[in-house]
């Protein structure tokens with residue numbers, strides 16, 4: 001803002017702001033001069049002075065009386081330095097969405113965490129074959145387990161499922177047509193839309209059928225010598241109900257065989273084991289799709305599988321080898337931390353009889369409702385005693401979601417604590433909870449704030465109790 005637009009009072013107050021140098025040399029910053037680089041400290045002081053300056057320019061004469069001295073500025077910067085956080089912060093997920101894409105999806109099982117730590121700290125056999133004493137491909141770290149778990153001939157891993165689909169479509173159908181049902185041209189969370197991925201892979205979309213109904217003859221009629229691939233996509237985040245008809249994978253495989261076109265299915269979430277064993281709704285099993293004859297199946301590592309972010313491709317040896325050696329794969333491959341975590345997670349699937357007690361995501365999904373309810377009820381008792389009485393704190397039934405587009409429409413019965421306040425909006429209450437350390441992430445619905453206890457980790461309950469009581473008693477930690 002040019003000076004002639006400032007009022008004389010504002011000008012006077014700005015000129016009485018202490019200089020950056022005066023703040024930097026204040027006693028309050030002495031202990032930090034050893035711990036932090038000089039230019040970093042200067043930047044922190046500049047930011048603090050800049051913040052106050054901006055506030056002065058926005059406010060009236062009343063703010064001007066309270067311009068901090070150099071020492072007060074230094075104390076403010078010292079507080080900021082003490083409470084400095086790395087950019088990626090842990091939070092308490094009370095949203096009720098189990099694999100929440102914005103909150104990092106799956107939590108890894110302990111053996112996977114150990115494997116990541118070791119891979120990060122030490123040299124490893126990432127691309128080294130110990131028996132032969134020479135270079136080996138990183139896929140060999142997970143391929144055998146993936147083949148045993150899915151019945152496939154071969155397997156490879158990309159950075160995520162979007163990358164897996166991109167490389168698969170590139171290898172199988174670049175410059176050719178991909179036949180896909182109109183009902184499966186899905187968008188998954190904005191930036192991943194099947195038609196766009198096809199274009200990026202250099203393939204042409206050959207849409208068949210209608211939004212609600214696609215028949216075998218629709219595929220049959222569409223196959224020409226231009227066809228590179230018959231693609232099925234699991235509509236992860238929505239379901240069409242009513243007068244519908246789609247072509248089963250096994251039928252599509254028969255058509256592909258007859259007409260000489262490979263068949264791929266993007267399963268999205270995909271399950272390695274039958275979740276009905278724990279009373280959960282059925283999700284397509286990767287092994288079933290392989291057995292039904294799909295030439296290639298893709299799925300995520302961090303959705304229902306409960307492992308690290310990864311895109312897994314299983315299927316025919318010939319196709320997997322072509323994908324593995326394609327130049328684009330170098331750009332889409334997963335890192336050693338992913339292989340470490342995925343290898344350990346798959347190992348659990350293979351050896352562990354009691355999977356829910358070892359896989360955090362499965363543990364959350366299968367937590368008995370009674371346990372969640374009694375956890376919510378004891379929170380209500382505790383929090384009612386600790387919070388100002390004008391908060392309305394209640395224990396209420398609700399529904400959790402699996403999230404990440406896995407099992408759309410599946411709502412797991414759960415229990416929440418809800419908050420409302422006569423003069424604070426739900427947005428304001430949720431904001432107070434987010435301002436804690438760690439931040440508490442809630443859900444707002446029905447004019448209230450909901451904390452769904454299914455997604456709270458039992459070990460985190462003391463942290464949650466502290467965060468909620470200090471947030472809503474007006475303290476921040």
Ligand SMILES: *Cc1c(COP(=O)(O)O)cnc(C)c1O
Pocket residue numbers: 160161162163165188192233234235236237266267268269299300301310311404405
């Ligand atoms: C989630 C999903 C993807 C994208 O997977 P990411 O692992 O997030 O890259 C692709 N296809 C389907 C059907 C999905 O559900």
